[in-house]
Amino acid sequence: MNKVLIPTKLSDVAANTLKTAGYEVIQDADTPLDVQAASHPDTVALIVRSEKVTPEIMDSLPSLKLVIRAGAGYDNIDIVYARKKNVDVMNTPGANSNAVAEEVMAMILAYYRHLVQADTTTRAGLWEKKKYMGSELTKKTVGIIGLGNIGRNLVKRLQGFEPTLLGYDHFLARQRALNIGVTPTSIEDIFSQCDIITLHVPGGPSTHHMVNAELISRMKDGAVLINCSRYGVVDEEALAAAKAAGKTIGYLTDVHPKDAAGEKPSAAVADLLLPHLGANTREANTKAAKRAAEQMVAYFSDGDTSCVVNGESPNGLNPAHLQLAFLLAALARKAGGNKPIRRVECTFYGNLRVFRKWFTAPILEGLLPHAEKGLMPPAAEESLREHGIVFKAREPKDDKPYEDSITLDVVMEDEGEYFNTSVRGVVTEGIPMVSRLNNFNGLYADLRGTTIFLHYKDRPGIIATIGSALYSNGINIDNIAAPADHSTQEALAVLKTNKPVSDELLNKIAGEIDAITAFSLDV
Ligand SMILES: NC(=O)c1ccc[n+]([C@@H]2O[C@H](COP(=O)([O-])OP(=O)(O)OC[C@H]3O[C@@H](n4cnc5c(N)ncnc54)[C@H](O)[C@@H]3O)[C@@H](O)[C@H]2O)c1
Ligand SMILES: O=C(O)CC[C@@H](O)C(=O)O
Numbered sequence: 001m002n003k004v005l006i007p008t009k010l011s012d013v014a015a016n017t018l019k020t021a022g023y024e025v026i027q028d029a030d031t032p033l034d035v036q037a038a039s040h041p042d043t044v045a046l047i048v049r050s051e052k053v054t055p056e057i058m059d060s061l062p063s064l065k066l067v068i069r070a071g072a073g074y075d076n077i078d079i080v081y082a083r084k085k086n087v088d089v090m091n092t093p094g095a096n097s098n099a100v101a102e103e104v105m106a107m108i109l110a111y112y113r114h115l116v117q118a119d120t121t122t123r124a125g126l127w128e129k130k131k132y133m134g135s136e137l138t139k140k141t142v143g144i145i146g147l148g149n150i151g152r153n154l155v156k157r158l159q160g161f162e163p164t165l166l167g168y169d170h171f172l173a174r175q176r177a178l179n180i181g182v183t184p185t186s187i188e189d190i191f192s193q194c195d196i197i198t199l200h201v202p203g204g205p206s207t208h209h210m211v212n213a214e215l216i217s218r219m220k221d222g223a224v225l226i227n228c229s230r231y232g233v234v235d236e237e238a239l240a241a242a243k244a245a246g247k248t249i250g251y252l253t254d255v256h257p258k259d260a261a262g263e264k265p266s267a268a269v270a271d272l273l274l275p276h277l278g279a280n281t282r283e284a285n286t287k288a289a290k291r292a293a294e295q296m297v298a299y300f301s302d303g304d305t306s307c308v309v310n311g312e313s314p315n316g317l318n319p320a321h322l323q324l325a326f327l328l329a330a331l332a333r334k335a336g337g338n339k340p341i342r343r344v345e346c347t348f349y350g351n352l353r354v355f356r357k358w359f360t361a362p363i364l365e366g367l368l369p370h371a372e373k374g375l376m377p378p379a380a381e382e383s384l385r386e387h388g389i390v391f392k393a394r395e396p397k398d399d400k401p402y403e404d405s406i407t408l409d410v411v412m413e414d415e416g417e418y419f420n421t422s423v424r425g426v427v428t429e430g431i432p433m434v435s436r437l438n439n440f441n442g443l444y445a446d447l448r449g450t451t452i453f454l455h456y457k458d459r460p461g462i463i464a465t466i467g468s469a470l471y472s473n474g475i476n477i478d479n480i481a482a483p484a485d486h487s488t489q490e491a492l493a494v495l496k497t498n499k500p501v502s503d504e505l506l507n508k509i510a511g512e513i514d515a516i517t518a519f520s521l522d523v
Contacts, residue, residue, distance in 0.1 A: 007033040008049040011286040017293035050259045053077040070288040075203040079310035090307040092291035097149035099284035107252045143190035146200035175522030179369040191218040203230025213238035224250035231255045240269040324432035325359040329366025332410040336421040343390040343411035350404035440483045440492040452520045458491035
């Protein structure tokens with residue numbers, strides 16, 4: 001029987017789920033992990049929160065196969081050493097993102113309205129109404145650094161306050177940020193322009209002192225910096241120096257070098273100091289516990305490695321195929337005019353068939369840019385269902401001699417009528433390529449970046465007209481394909497450009513060539 005240690009305060013839904021699935025579970029939040037490890041050397045898996053999983057802990061557990069961080073950040077686990085020991089490490093992406101987003105809202109409002117101090121002084125019998133003149137969050141400019149699960153959730157929570165939202169995330173495509181209502185902006189401009197700047201990047205060497213003296217010097221007087229990410233992301237000495245030199249900026253923080261009682265290094269510089277409360281809601285704790293247990297069962301029973309953070313990708317699955325699924329879904333959505341999606345049917349050919357459930361999340365993200373990202377397959381399916389979309393993975397037909405490739409059929413609704421958009425793609429030389437859009441075959445287009453699509457009645461001279469319109473607007477064509485469908489005498493021009501094409505220019509070109517449809521894809 002697989003033995004699992006849960007050396008942390010975590011909803012008992014994790015232990016109960018695992019016990020029902022036949023695991024032996026030891027849950028003890030009071031005994032240090034090294035002591036528990038020494039008592040249970042036959043442990044095969046751990047579920048932790050902020051407890052440190054060091055090389056020594058892993059060495060003391062020779063049967064250890066899996067460590068799950070019930071939460072987002074896994075900088076408390078030595079993932080490089082874990083890989084060397086062939087131990088997989090997972091987190092539970094998105095499980096606590098709403099809790100942190102709500103915490104940020106609470107921190108901003110508490111700080112702007114002096115709630116903590118006002119409560120203390122009013123209880124003490126004082127009446128300091130004049131002193132506690134506040135500020136309003138409404139219509140402020142907010143900069144979000146890190147637009148992952150928390151950053152994107154925060155965007156939704158802030159929206160009612162009519163903000164100007166600026167964002168910086170080195171992995172998020174420009175168009176995807178725009179789609180969620182955030183203007184992609186350099187980190188320098190965010191620090192110069194924002195009233196509120198909030199950090200949602202992981203901790204660790206790549207973000208250590210990301211907020212340095214130079215960025216702090218750019219902050220406007222009266223601006224607020226919020227750190228609910230990790231201690232170390234902000235150079236607090238530089239911040240203290242700037243404040244001492246007379247800069248009036250607020251600093252609200254939830255994070256510390258160690259989660260424990262005792263003196264806090266940020267106490268002098270912080271205007272609001274919390275004991276790592278971000279994920280500390282019943283809802284988030286239960287969700288993270290449930291996810292951790294489900295992920296563990298799926299790992300040991302089905303070999304599901306989709307949430308592993310210290311491996312390359314699910315064993316045997318080329319990440320370019322996941323990107324292909326995302327691109328095909330995004331293309332189908334745009335080709336169908338962003339109409340409400342009612343049904344998606346997919347076929348995964350060749351070796352992709354065994355990985356089919358892993359494509360649900362990228363398909364969800366391509367179809368619905370606002371959906372939560374990085375979901376586990378069952379959660380991604382549930383999300384599609386919640387959005388009213390029927391999702392079906394078809395068995396590939398043996399008579400179709402396709403190699404590893406994906407077909408998506410997306411049914412959308414337009415004024416009570418249903419229509420289908422069908423797309424197909426393959427990975428060639430490591431690059432995801434769309435090979436077919438509806439009845440236009442032989443595209444083999446690399447859609448990463450900006451691509452425009454113009455569907456028209458086939459006749460000579462059209463490509464020249466499109467090329468010359470782009471040229472006169474300073475836009476270069478990086479690649480082009482223009483397959484014709486002789487049965488309908490229609491053609492589809494697919495042009496990859498070196499920069500985005502404005503709607504205005506695209507509509508102008510569409511008018512000039514009398515296009516049947518025209519759209520651009522920016523991913
Ligand atoms: N205070 C708390 O209780 C609490 C709770 C949950 C998470 N966190 C912290 O918040 C972090 C973010 O959580 P999440 O769930 O949003 O994670 P996530 O992985 O969904 O998002 C992180 C985002 O940061 C971006 N990013 C990474 N490095 C970057 C860099 N150098 N520059 C710009 N962008 C960068 C990534 O592209 C990603 O989009 C966690 O890693 C954790 O450290 C804190
Ligand atoms: O478990 C917690 O309470 C904190 C979790 C949080 O920092 C995370 O990274 O998920």
